[in-house]
Amino acid sequence: MKWKKSHRLFKKACELIPGGVNSPVRAFRAVGGSPIFIDRAKGSKIYDVDGNAYIDYVLSWGPLILGHAHPKVIRALKKAIDKGTSYGAPTSLEVELAELVLKIYPSMDKVRMVNSGTEATMSAIRVARGFTGRDKIIKFEGCYHGHADGLLVKAGSGATTFGVPDSPGVPKSYARNTITLPFNDITAIRTTVKREWKSIACVIIEPVVGNIGCVLPEPGFLESLRKLTKDYNIVLIFDEVMTGFRVAYGGAQAYYDIRPDMTCLGKVIGGGLPVGAYGGKKEIMSMVSPEGPVYQAGTLSGNPLAMTAGIETLKILSKPGTYKRLENLAAMLERGLIKAAGRAGVKTKFYRLGTMFCNYFTDKNVVNYETAKTSDTSRFSRFFLSMLKRGINIAPSQFEAGFMSTAHTEKDIEKTLKAAYESLLEIR
Numbered sequence: 001m002k003w004k005k006s007h008r009l010f011k012k013a014c015e016l017i018p019g020g021v022n023s024p025v026r027a028f029r030a031v032g033g034s035p036i037f038i039d040r041a042k043g044s045k046i047y048d049v050d051g052n053a054y055i056d057y058v059l060s061w062g063p064l065i066l067g068h069a070h071p072k073v074i075r076a077l078k079k080a081i082d083k084g085t086s087y088g089a090p091t092s093l094e095v096e097l098a099e100l101v102l103k104i105y106p107s108m109d110k111v112r113m114v115n116s117g118t119e120a121t122m123s124a125i126r127v128a129r130g131f132t133g134r135d136k137i138i139k140f141e142g143c144y145h146g147h148a149d150g151l152l153v154k155a156g157s158g159a160t161t162f163g164v165p166d167s168p169g170v171p172k173s174y175a176r177n178t179i180t181l182p183f184n185d186i187t188a189i190r191t192t193v194k195r196e197w198k199s200i201a202c203v204i205i206e207p208v209v210g211n212i213g214c215v216l217p218e219p220g221f222l223e224s225l226r227k228l229t230k231d232y233n234i235v236l237i238f239d240e241v242m243t244g245f246r247v248a249y250g251g252a253q254a255y256y257d258i259r260p261d262m263t264c265l266g267k268v269i270g271g272g273l274p275v276g277a278y279g280g281k282k283e284i285m286s287m288v289s290p291e292g293p294v295y296q297a298g299t300l301s302g303n304p305l306a307m308t309a310g311i312e313t314l315k316i317l318s319k320p321g322t323y324k325r326l327e328n329l330a331a332m333l334e335r336g337l338i339k340a341a342g343r344a345g346v347k348t349k350f351y352r353l354g355t356m357f358c359n360y361f362t363d364k365n366v367v368n369y370e371t372a373k374t375s376d377t378s379r380f381s382r383f384f385l386s387m388l389k390r391g392i393n394i395a396p397s398q399f400e401a402g403f404m405s406t407a408h409t410e411k412d413i414e415k416t417l418k419a420a421y422e423s424l425l426e427i428r
Contacts, residue, residue, distance in 0.1 A: 001050070001052050001388075001389055001391075002050055002052075003034075003036060003048070003050050003052070004050060005037070005048075005049040005050045006034065006035065006036045006037045006048055006049055006050060007034055009037045009049065010034045010035060010037070020034075020035075021035065025395070025396060025397055025400065026396070028396050030377070030381070030396060030397040030398070030399075031380070031381040031384045031385060031396045031397070032381055032385065033385060035396070036048040036049075036050075036052070036054075036388070037049045041056070041068035041069060042067075042068050042069050043067045043068060043069070043407040044056060044067050044068075044405060044407040044408045044409065044412050045068070046068065046393060052391070053391060054388070054391050054392060054393035055391060055392050055393065055408075055412045055415060055416055056068070056393045057392070057393060057394050057395075057402040057403060057404070057416075058393055058394065058395050058402070058403070059403045059405055060272060061267070061395075061400075061403075062210075062242055062246060062267045062268070062356075062401070062403050063266075063267035063268050063270055063271065063272050064272050064403075064405055065245060065246065065268050065313070065317065065326075065355065065403070065405055065406065066271075066313060066316055066317075066405060066406050066407065067405040067406060067407020067408070068272075068407065070271075070312075070313075070316070070407070072312055072316060073271050073272070073309050073312045073313060073316075076308050076309070076311075076312040077305060077308055077309055079308075080304055080305055080308040081305060083304070084304070085303075085304070085305060086299075086300060086303055086304065086305075087304065088299055088300075090302070091302065091304050091307065093302070093304050093307035093308060093311065094113060094302040094307055096307070096311055097113070097269065097307045097310050097311050097314075098111050098113070100311065100314050100315075101265065101269060101277065101279070101314075102279070104249065104250050104314070105244075105250060105251065105253070105254075105263055105265075105279070106259075107253055107259040107260055107261075107263060107280070107281075108262075108263055108279035108280055108281075109279070109280070109281055109282035109285065110279055110280070110282060110285040110286075111265075111277050111278070111279030111285075112277065112278055112279065112285070112288055112296070112301075113275065113276075113277050113301050113302045113307070114275075114276040114277060114278065114296075114298055114301050115274050115275065115276060115298055115300050115301055115303070115306075116146070116266065116274060116275075116276045117145075117146050117239075117241035117242075117264065117266035117267070117276045118145075118146025118147055118148055118276070119146075119276050119298065120146075120241065120264040120265065120266055120276035120277055120278040121145040121146045121148065121151065121204065121237075121239055121241070121264050121278070122146060122148035122150075122151070123278050123296045124202075124204070124237050124262050124264050124278040124280075125137055125148075125150070125151075125201070125202060125204060125237070126294055126296065127262070127278070127280075127284060127285070127287050127288055127294050127296075128201045128202035128235035128237060128261075128262065128284070129201040129202070130287045130292075130293065130294035131201075131235060131283075131284050131287050131294075132201045132202070132233070132234070132235060133201075134198070134199050134200055134201035135177050135199060135201060136177045136178070136179060136196065136199045136200045136201060137150070137177065137178055137179070137200070137201055137202050137203070137204060138178075138179045138180075138181060138189070138192065138193075138200060138202070138203040138204070139151065139178060139179070139180055139181075139203075139204050139205070140180065140181055140182065140183040140205055140206075140209070141180055141181070141182055141183060141368065141369035141370075142183060142209050142211060142212035142215065142368065142369035142372060142399075143183065143204075143205060143206045143209055143211065143239070144206075144210075144211035145204055145206075145239050145264075147167075149169075149170045149171065149174045150174045150175070150177060150178050151178065151204075179192060179196070179200075182368050182369065182370070183205075183209055183215060183217075183367070183368040183369065184215075184217060184218045184221050184367045184368050185368070186220075186221055186224045186225065186228075189203075189224075189225060189228065190224075190228060193228055193229075193232055193234065197232040197234065200232070200234050201234070201235060202234060202235035202236070202237050202261075202262075203225065203229055203234055203235075203236050203237065204237040204239055205225070205236075205237070205238065205239065206239050206240075206242065206243065207222055207238050207239075207240065207243055207251075207252035207253065207256065207258075208242075208243050208247055208252050208353050208356065210242035210243065210356060210400075210401040211242075211399065211400070211401075212369055212372040212399045213351070213358030213360060213366065213372055213375075213398065213399050213400065213401060214351045214352065214353070214356050214357055214358035214401045214402075215351065215366055215367065215368065215372060216351055216353055217256070218367060222252075222256050222258050223256075223258065226258050226259075226260070229261075235261045235262060235280075235284065236260045236261045236262070237260060237261065237262040237263070237264065237280075238251070238252065238253055238258075238260040238262070238263050238264070239264045240252060240253070240263055240264060240265055241264055241265060241266035241267055241276065242266075242267065242356070242401065243353075243356065244263075244265045244266070244267070244268060244269070245268040245269070245314075245317060246267075246268065246354055246355050246356050246403065247353045247354035247355070247356055248323070248354055249317060249318070249323055251263075251265075252353075255353070255354070260280075261280050261281055261284060262278060262279065262280030262281070262284060263278070263279055263280060264276070264277070264278045265277040265278070265279075268310075268313060268314075268317075269310040269313070269314065270306045270309055270310050271306075271308075271309030271310050271312060271313035272309060272313075273303070273305055273306040273309045273310075274300075274303075274306060275303070275306040275307075275310060316406075322406060323354075325406065326354070326355050326404055326405075326406060327354065327355075329404050329408055329410070329413065330352060330354065330355050330357065330404045331352075332410065332413050333357070333404065333413050333416065333417070334350055334352050334357065336413065336416075336417035336420070337350055337359055337417065337420055338350050340417055340420045340421040340424055341359075341424055343421060344421060344424035344425050344428055345428055346361070346379075346424045346427070346428045347361070347362065347363040348360060348361055348362070349362055349363070349364070349365065349366055351366060355403055355404040355405070356401045356402075356403060357401065357402050357403075357404075358400075358401050358402060359402075360372065360375040360398065361375045361376040361377075361379045361380050361383070361398070362374045362375040362376065372399060375398050375399075377398050379427055380398040381398075382426070382427040383423050383424065383427050384396060386419075386422075386423035386426050386427060387419055387420065387423050390419035390422065390423065391415070391419070392415075392416050392419045392420075
């Protein structure tokens with residue numbers, strides 16, 4: 001494949017935009033080379049400015065569970081855009097999408113629409129602090145909850161050390177209120193909560209970690225976390241911005257049968273447009289302005305185009321057989337990639353739940369951030385570039401999840417598996 005136009009565009013973009021991109025992972029720094037610039041997309045495929053086609057497993061980092069440019073979503077958007085793009089006032093569309101979301105996620109009594117996952121998580125934490133009157137939060141290593149200051153922290157030395165800033169520009173005073181613990185380590189959580197519970201407002205967690213690949217909770221981990229937070233009156237927040245509708249129709253909380261106090265959503269409920277949402281128990285959400293004293297606002301929250309795309313997407317997903325087909329396709333890809341690695345003699349570990357998955361280049365079981373880091377990122381980089389040359393687009397980082405859509409076909413997967421086997425042979 002040739003990428004002359006993409007290379008030219010990237011060179012120009014670097015003069016105008018920090019790093020040439022508007023979100024860091026797009027820059028291909030983790031895999032080498034320079035990014036491909038996309039011209040259009042349809043179904044399971046994206047097409048770059050040089051005319052190359054790729055079977056896409058990134059799907060705009062998750063939201064496009066129906067694939068690119070689904071005809072019904074596009075028709076609905078075209079009809080909506082004729083009415084205007086934004087009003088800064090309530091619409092019936094907000095009510096309709098809220099009703100759909102609350103029906104699918106019964107742990108939420110009320111929901112507030114926002115514009116991004118970052119906005120959803122930072123707002124949920126603010127509300128949890130307002131509700132409990134406490135300041136500190138617990139998060140987990142490798143769980144990404146957006147780029148709000150208090151969430152861009154990493155653990156210090158020791159499992160229960162208070163966080164230090166993970167980015168310049170984040171005040172140390174913000175980080176001191178964030179405790180970072182290892183995912184899947186209930187002992188570390190229990191020890192910390194028993195010592196600090198009087199100052200801990202909430203625990204926020206990706207129930208399936210999607211920002212270090214795809215790390216599944218070990219049996220009993222989420223259940224123990226739910227009991228612990230309930231015993232100490234700590235708000236449990238499930239960040240389902242990625243897992244919502246991805247691991248199951250009702251998200252990870254439906255799959256694992258656990259009801260958090262608050263939930264953050266995004267991606268899928270916008271149908272490919274910018275959107276986020278946070279919600280929870282009535283007594284907690286009653287704290288949100290104008291009903292309560294916790295302030296949160298957004299000019300474009302409940303944007304009619306995002307609401308339209310979200311409504312149409314969720315209606316399509318609710319049709320019988322949709323998730324069974326998605327599960328079958330994802331399982332076919334899983335079986336094929338495991339077999340291909342075995343045939344090629346390359347050690348990998350594949351993890352999947354629903355339509356979320358990751359293939360790690362390691363022989364270690366991946367259960368948290370530390371074990372995820374055992375993956376051979378150099379080998380992944382070579383694999384990524386080899387797949388791209390063969391017309392398969394996966395995330396340009398070992399530590400990002402892949403996704404399946406209803407637009408993918410068995411033929412797409414067969415082509416993907418052929419490319420994967422050839423690529424694995426090339427890099428072994």
